[in-house]
Amino acid sequence: MEMEQPAPIDDDSVPIFLAVSGFFQALCLIKLLHIAIRNRDRVASWFRSLALRSRWLVMCFSDDVKTNAEEEQWIAREVCLIRLRLARGYSYFLLIATCASVVSVQLGILQETQANAPAAFYWTILLMFVLCTVHLLFPKMLQRTTLDMFYVAIMAAAAFLLSPLCTNADGVPYMSIILLAFLRLPASSFASRASIAFTSNIATAAVVVIRAFVDWDAALCQSGSCSISRDVYFERAAIVTEVSAFFLVAGVSLSAEVILRRTVQQGRQYRQLNASTSLLRLACDAVLELDEDLCLTEHSPELAAILLRDRPGSSLAGVPFTDFVATKEEAARAEQALNKMSFEDLSASAFSTRLVDTNSSKFCTELLQVKYCKMGNTVRHLIGLREITDQESLARPKGLDATFHGDADDSSVSCPYKLLSSAEASPVGLAQEGSRCMSVKSLEGNRPRPIIYMILDMQSCTVGGASLAAASLVGMNVSELFPGRASELLQGFWEEVDRCEDASEVAVLTQKQRFFSEWLVQWSPQQADFIDGFVQVLQDADGTHQLLLHCVASARSPLSLSGISDSGRSTGARPSPSTAAQALSVLPGMPLPDVQSLH
Incomplete structure (x- = not known):
């Protein structure tokens, strides 16, 4: 029983079909x-x-x-290396596919059941198998210089497989789809230039278009040995398939260029970022990452320890970095400094500001910033925090300063990173302009200075021990030795030690040094001086804690009671720096020591 052919769209339904399809095409x-x-x-x-x-x-x-010629050459070279790896991988895939086809042909010959295909088709498949086998035996034959030759050979094979010598007319649309999936699309990813991909695919498209309009099949086919079905449907199907395949291959080729270049650039940026992170970790106390809104992307244990926010279960992730800056004015300046740079790849800057911990203690900090762009054009700030109270700034002398020198409550600060000035320690109210950060080098000066160590027993508020040069101070009351604000700051520091001891977090304080500068010290009723130094927490064998003071002569001139009036202001003249360097040596009953340097 002969099956009826499906009827086409009848004449009455054609206007409806065209109207509906045209309407929705217009909407689209x-x-x-x-x-x-x-x-x-x-x-x-x-x-x-x-x-x-x-x-x-x-x-x-x-x-x-x-464009930067050197950078463009480097990117092109790296992209070409990636394309070379893709081409080698594709060659191995093509080896397996052609080997399977050759085995199938061999079985057909042995069983005398060959498929109805021209002999040129089998010879072309065999030639591709031979080419891939040679590459398997000699991998170095496929290099950057021969990459385009390999691609052109693949495209030439695809065009020849679409010719009348290999494929009958009725099989061209199907063969075009098969070649698109197995040859043209995968190979377009390793063409070194988009122009080569376009040209090669134009040649393949030309073969299909010529076959659609020129009837070569009848001349090549022996009479009675093949059945050729050519009509208008074949022409339409062949052209639509080939046009779609051409644009698909062109899109894949351009997309591969974009993706590979971005992969190379992101890989280089990732390596540069790793190097920057490693360098920041060597030079900084804490390294953290901020998003484009200047919020922490993840918790930073180092920053939490510095700010005394390392409570169990607490996290700094998502917290704006400006919340840690001392004042609103400084926060605005820091935000402006962080967002100031425009970038194309990686850019770096440095500036200083002040941070504040949970005890409202402010300390000077240098920020080393690396601004970069992640995948998806996401802006990130890699920040290195470096405390500059005990070390010099790494930034250039004319670097950006985001500190605000008019902070009114700066005198209430007592923290490991803040310098305590004489304005807050002196009872005479000597005016100081803002707060200053001090380095260890400033403690040492240009010449050796006498150093005094004192142990303060804050339970009894007395001097529990001292260097031999200051042995007469042992047993002296702390409030008498440090009159005014200095003793209050020491007492506040000791209360902080008690709080941390109750919370079993005294280790946080023992790792830090509390620097001070220009503290007024009353050696005797007739002798006063200014000293610089730092305070540390000591622990005895029985587990009790005391304070250790490391004192050197301040650059400020020594004072005597005769030089201080009843109103609390100094009336004496400032001596020369050489006199100030020897001020600490003038202790009750002690001669000037012979200061020598250790070599």
Whole structure:
């Protein structure tokens, strides 16, 4: 029983079909135009980015594009190496596919059941198998210089397989789809230039178009040995298939160029970022990452320890970095400094500001910033925090300073990173302009100075021990030795030690040094002086804690009671720096020591 052929669309239904299809095509086109107009900036940016990523399009349409020649050569070389790895992997895949086809042909010959295909088809498959086998035996034959030759050979094989010598007319659309999936699309990823991919696929498309309009099959086919079915449907199917395949291959080729270039750039940026992170970890006390809103992307244990926020279960992730800055004015300046730089790849800067911990203690900090862009154009700030109270700034002398020198409550600070000035320690109210950070070098000076150590028993508020040069101070009351604000700061520091001891967190304090500068010290009723130094927490064998003071002569001139009036202001003249360096040696009943340097 002969099956009836399916009937085409009848004449009465043709207008309905055309009207419905045209209506929805118009709706689709209008919607696409609306989306393109609404997102015209993004569409233009995408096309501009695509053009800049493809060297072929750059040369054709972008004469004014400025690129770094050395960087462009490096990127092109790295992209070519990736394409070479892709080509080698594809060659191994093609070896397996052609080997399976050759085995199938061999079995057909042995069983005398060959498929109805021209002999040239089998010889072409065998030739591709031989080419892949040679590459397997000699892998170095496929190099950067021969990469395009390998691609052209693959495309030539695809065009020949679509010719009348290998494929009958009725099988061209199906063969075109098979070659698109197994040859043309995978191979387009390792063509070194988009122009080569376009040219090779134009040649393949030309073969299909010529076959659609020129009847070569009847002349090549022996009478009675083959059945050829050519009609208008074949022509339409062949052309639509080939046009779609051409644009698909062109899109894959351009996309591969963009993806590979971005992969190379992101890989280089990742290596640079790792190097920057390692360098920051060597030079800084804490390294953290901020997002484009200047919020921490993840918890930083180092920063939490510095700010005394390392409570169990607490996290700094998502907290704005400006919340840790001492004042609103400094926070605004720090935010401006962090967002000031424009970047193309990686950019770095440094500035100083002040942070505040949970005890409202402010301390000077230098921020080393690396601003970069992650995958997806996400802005990130890699920040290194470096405390500059006990070390010099790494930034250049004219670096950006985000500190605010008019902080009114700066005198209430007592922390491991803050310098305590004489304005808050002196009972005479000597004026100081703002707070200053001091380095260890400033403690030492240009010449050796006498050093005094004192152990303060804060339970009894007395001097529990001292260097031999200051042995007469043992047993003296702390409030008498440090009159005014200095004793209050020491008492506040001791209360902080008690709080940390109750919370079993005294180790946080023992790791830090509390620096001070220009503290007024009353050696005797007739003798006063200014000293610089730092305070540490000591622990006895029985587990009790005391304070250790390391004192050197301040750069400020020594004072005597005769030089201080009843109003609390000094009336004496400032001596020379050489006199100030010997001020600490003038202790009750002690001669000037013979200061020598250790070599």
